[in-house]
Amino acid sequence: MSRTPDLTPLPPVEDRPRTSGLRTSHLPRWTPWATAVGSVAAGCAIGLGAGLDSEVQWGLIAAVLFVAGTYGLAASVEGRRQARDRVATSIVWLAFIVAVIPLASLVQETVRRGVKVLDPYFLSHSMGTVADAEPGGGIYHAIIGSLEQVGLATLISVPLGLLTAIYLVEYGRGKLARTVTFFVDVMTGIPSIVAGLFILSLMLIFKMEPFGFAGSLALSILMIPVVVRSTEEMLKLVSNELREASLALGIPKWRTILKVVLPTSIGGITTGVMLAVARIAGETAPVLLLVWGASTINMDPFSGAQSSLPLYIYQQYANSGGSDAAYNRAWAAALTLIAFVMILNLAARGVARWKAPKTGR
Incomplete structure (x- = not known):
């Protein structure tokens, strides 16, 4: 019984995952954490070197470095398609962190000031x-x-x-x-x-x-x-x-x-x-x-x-x-x-x- 050949076009070579023999290359699981730590350190260093006083500016620099570093590492090891997927995931996490920081700061400040007189x-x-x-x-x-x-x-x-x-x-x-x-x-x-x-x-x-x-x-x-x-x-x-x-x-x-x-x-x-x-x-x-x-x-x-x-x-x-x-x-x-x-x-x-x-x- 003959099978219909799959005529779906393959993605461009640069978008395919890197392979070594019969195995596809993947970044280690700790790569995002290492990239985040390195980005924060680099963002603080750049902020100090440039004389920036605002911690928000340091955070923005670290976020840009994190996204760029994630894309560069993933593209060199896993291919551009997987790199784009990792960048999208990174942006979602950054948005989550940006939303949580004001909330955590508000709760921390309210608790710090409110416990002074809060008693029975x-x-x-x-x-x-x-x-x-x-x-x-x-x-x-x-x-x-x-x-x-x-x-x-x-x-x-x-x-x-x-x-x-x-x-x-x-x-x-x-x-x-x-x-x-x-x-x-x-x-x-x-x-x-x-x-x-x-x-x-x-x-x-x-x-x-x-x-x-x-x-x-x-x-x-x-x-x-x-x-x-x-x-x-x-x-x-x-x-x-x-x-x-x-x-x-x-x-x-x-x-x-x-x-x-x-x-x-x-x-x-x-x-x-x-x-x-x-x-x-x-x-x-x-x-x-x-x-x-x-x-x-x-x-x-x-x-x-x-x-x-x-x-x-x-x-x-x-x-x-x-x-x-x-x-x-x-x-x-x-x-x-x-x-x-x-x-x-x-x-x-x-x-x-x-x-x-x-x-x-």
């Missing part, structure tokens, strides 16, 4: 009668306010966002679905101050005083489109074969959504909700407009002014008068807020793994 007393006491420029006081009232305001906003936003996403994916057709999608896209780009002004206008119409739930309403306006978009994308990833198999067994569509579609995508939905919570947990403008802030503990979000962690940080910086005590409290509150968001994300990952559908024994 700081977490369990309010400011009370302590002036902003005086030492002492704590963030207990701000923690209570943040938990209540973000919690109420989540209770409002998650059901609305989830049901809207289910409608758009499972039922939405025609003008209504397109209109809902358009307004969700518009709401995604609404500045937080605009959401606060909208709720503030309603409060002025009904002659209402500042209270915590008003801040929750503004935060929910910011949170709903994020929940809708993330949930919509997760529902679209569920295979249509799963829906069709369930419907073929005579199961109603609403039960298919409840028992098949949602459990399959629960991991992504939970992650999206936590991202939305992290999005609103650091908002200051709506809280400043609608809640005003208070230095004492207020457990009732439906009556009276409340504080929150972002608002507390802003007020400590704005009213510090150059006091180190106020600055230290602001950094400690920022560290607490970062820890709060981190715990939420870890909890979301745990819930997603627990509720994810099991594929084997």
Whole structure:
């Protein structure tokens, strides 16, 4: 039985891997690390020799040398095609490092400054009668306010966002679905101050005083489109074969959504909700407009002014008068807020793994 000959053209000679006998030449696994170390050393030497004071300039020189060195070594040993592949990989790693360095620097600086006053007393006491420029006081009232305001906003936003996403994916057709999608896209780009002004206008119409739930309403306006978009994308990833198999067994569509579609995508939905919570947990403008802030503990979000962690940080910086005590409290509150968001994300990952559908024994 004759076989059709393979007529695929071979790559140019310079793009083919170098061979020695029957073996193809490859760079050792430690080559990228050695190239990186050499590039950093050469970048520092060039920066010092040229009198460059900025470490950023040294880093840029080292990055260029790393990419050039990677290409030169790979091209001489493995061929130009593999060299281009290694250069692309190197650029991806450099982009990752550039993105991580500011984040690591921010966390390091927040931890270094925040641990100065972060202790059980700081977490369990309010400011009370302590002036902003005086030492002492704590963030207990701000923690209570943040938990209540973000919690109420989540209770409002998650059901609305989830049901809207289910409608758009499972039922939405025609003008209504397109209109809902358009307004969700518009709401995604609404500045937080605009959401606060909208709720503030309603409060002025009904002659209402500042209270915590008003801040929750503004935060929910910011949170709903994020929940809708993330949930919509997760529902679209569920295979249509799963829906069709369930419907073929005579199961109603609403039960298919409840028992098949949602459990399959629960991991992504939970992650999206936590991202939305992290999005609103650091908002200051709506809280400043609608809640005003208070230095004492207020457990009732439906009556009276409340504080929150972002608002507390802003007020400590704005009213510090150059006091180190106020600055230290602001950094400690920022560290607490970062820890709060981190715990939420870890909890979301745990819930997603627990509720994810099991594929084997």
